[in-house]
Amino acid sequence: MSAPGPGRPGQRGRPGRSEQRGRPGRPGPPDEAGGGTGPIRLLIVDDHPVVRDGLSGMFRGDTDFDVLGEAADGAEAVAKTLALKPDVVLMDLRMPRMDGVSAIAELAKRGAPARVLVLTTYDTDSDVVPAIEAGATGYLLKDSPRDELLRAVRAAARGEAVLSPAVATRLLGQVRGPVQAPLSQREIEILEIIARGATNREAAARLFISEATVKTHLLHSYAKLGVSDRAAAVAEAFRRGLLTPESH
Amino acid sequence: MHALQPEPLEMARLPDALAEVAERWSARNGVAAQVTSTGSARPMRPEIEVALLRIAQEALANVAKHARASRVGLTLSYMDDEVALDIRDDGVGFGPPSPAARNGRGPVNGGRGPNSGHGFGLTAMRQRVEGLAGTLEIESEIGIGTAVSASVPAIPAGAGV
Numbered sequence: 001m002s003a004p005g006p007g008r009p010g011q012r013g014r015p016g017r018s019e020q021r022g023r024p025g026r027p028g029p030p031d032e033a034g035g036g037t038g039p040i041r042l043l044i045v046d047d048h049p050v051v052r053d054g055l056s057g058m059f060r061g062d063t064d065f066d067v068l069g070e071a072a073d074g075a076e077a078v079a080k081t082l083a084l085k086p087d088v089v090l091m092d093l094r095m096p097r098m099d100g101v102s103a104i105a106e107l108a109k110r111g112a113p114a115r116v117l118v119l120t121t122y123d124t125d126s127d128v129v130p131a132i133e134a135g136a137t138g139y140l141l142k143d144s145p146r147d148e149l150l151r152a153v154r155a156a157a158r159g160e161a162v163l164s165p166a167v168a169t170r171l172l173g174q175v176r177g178p179v180q181a182p183l184s185q186r187e188i189e190i191l192e193i194i195a196r197g198a199t200n201r202e203a204a205a206r207l208f209i210s211e212a213t214v215k216t217h218l219l220h221s222y223a224k225l226g227v228s229d230r231a232a233a234v235a236e237a238f239r240r241g242l243l244t245p246e247s248h
Numbered sequence: 249m250h251a252l253q254p255e256p257l258e259m260a261r262l263p264d265a266l267a268e269v270a271e272r273w274s275a276r277n278g279v280a281a282q283v284t285s286t287g288s289a290r291p292m293r294p295e296i297e298v299a300l301l302r303i304a305q306e307a308l309a310n311v312a313k314h315a316r317a318s319r320v321g322l323t324l325s326y327m328d329d330e331v332a333l334d335i336r337d338d339g340v341g342f343g344p345p346s347p348a349a350r351n352g353r354g355p356v357n358g359g360r361g362p363n364s365g366h367g368f369g370l371t372a373m374r375q376r377v378e379g380l381a382g383t384l385e386i387e388s389e390i391g392i393g394t395a396v397s398a399s400v401p402a403i404p405a406g407a408g409v
Contacts, residue, residue, distance in 0.1 A: 186286040186325065204387075208321040209334040210397035212385040220327060 039066040040157045043086040043114070045077040045103070046070075047095040051142070055090060055119075058146060065153070074098025078106045086114050087157045091136070093120045093127055101130045108135035117156040119149075128167055138162025187221040188242050190214060195234045195243055262297045263289050263324055266304055266333075270322055273308045280319050281308070287326030291405035299376045300324075300333045300398060303384075306369040307335035307396045315339025315394060330382075331402045336395040341388045373398065 042065055044055045052070045059065040068084045071077040075098040081089055089107070093100035104116050115137040120127060128139055137156045140149060141164050152162040183191075193203045200218070204211040222228060225236040237243045263285040270281040291297070304322055311317050317339030325332040370386065373396070377384040382400030 181328065184287055184327070204336075204395070205392075207323075208319075208336050209323045209325075210336060210385060210387050210395035212383075212387065212395075212397040212399070213323070213325055213332050213334050216327070216330070216332060216399065217325070 039064055040088055040153060041066045041068050041084075041086045042153070043068055043077065043080055043084060043089045044070045045072075045074075045089060045095075045100070046092040046119075047072050048092075051092070058149070059153075062150065064150075074100055074103030074106075077103045078110075081107055081112050081114050082110065085112075088153050089114050089116045090119050090153070091116050093118060093131060101134050104131060104134040104136050115156045115159060117153060117162060139167045140164045141167070181224050183221055183224055183237075183242055184217075187217050187224070188237070190217045191221055191234060191237045192243055194218070194230055195237070261289065261291055262300060265297070265301055266322055266324060269301065269304055269308070270320075273305075273312070274320075277312045279311070279317055281322065282320070283322045283324070285324045285326070289324070289326050292331060293403045293405050296331065296380055296400055296403060299380055299400070300331070303333060303373050303376060303396070303398045304335060306373055310369060310396075311335070311337045311339060311394075315341075317393065327402065329402055330399050332397060332399040334395055334397045336393060338393040341390045341393050343388070343390050 042059055044052050044059075044067060046052050046055070049072075052072075056067050056070065059067050068086050069080050071080045073095045077089065077091060077100075078098070091100045091104065098106075100118060100120070104118075107114065107116065116135065117138045117140060118131045118136045119140050119142055121142050131139060137159065138152055138161055140152050140162065144152070144164055148164070152164075155162050190203055190207070193206055194200075198206065200211050200214045204214045207214070218230065218233070221237075222233055225233050225240075227233045227236050234243070263283065267283045270283045273279075274281040308320065308322075311320055315337045317337035320335065320337045323332075323334040323336070325334070370384075374384045377398045377400060380400040382398060385397040385399075386394070387397070388394040
């Protein structure tokens, strides 16, 4: 990369971009927003002033980002997105007047090119899926580390889908459909044995059954847990509280 | 009393029928046989229950004849869409067929293997299971024992023909 352009972008349009390219007067194509050639222009939407200030400060401290403004609810977010044309909108979901999902849907309806990155406290299914369906590019939790947040905004600006791991897991579970059947007692029993490091053969010996049946139970557990291998199955079973350290 | 009944399945569901078969076999052979059922036991179509019961009887006959086991476990696993029956013993087991046996030039494992003159009834068992769109697995290790596992689709009694 060439040396950063002089000064902070102050003009309208895409000053940072043309300065860095050293080709003033030649604006980049509009769909190249955030393509790595200039600061990523941000709008921060949250109903809590403290959160807005924190986020603004975080991004203002990095020359890769240009915070264009803030909004305190969905309606204001829509208005400011249309007026300021940010590359990325950091959107809270639960806000008075118009909530985040409605704002995302409204922006999509109006064809706003801004990428919306949902930044919220909640990672429940009822929040994630509607936001993604409405057109959000990504979904992050507010307690994400700073670096992850900056990386996510850069990725969102490039148009990449961004999901924090916790959210991705939930979403995958949803897409996999209603295989939310509870694990049987036997499946849990076998996972417990596997969690202690036993092979299928050892688990079979212990239960005095065939290895084939151990394998069958494990495969059923994988499907129910939405995982594809034993390590992930054990981890997910612990996460769901099906296995506890005491039982271990 | 139960022993007088000619056909356990006429009066009991599969777990009970298995328990009875195992009890009689155990008394006859002096080897402990325990029946375990996991999952939600529910009546299956008669041909499934009969096939699994026959497989249990054939596997137990093999154990009596060849395994020199001190313990046998019969486990019925009711799962969402399949039912598995495992018959595992702690007997002498057997290894893979010797090259000579594979070439048809000699007995397997000194004539005690599954492909020996006795046939172990494995072919019949396999046909029974495959006739129900199921699978039969045989796992054996010398000195550890043998497990026969029959798994068939769970079609509940009363389901359409």
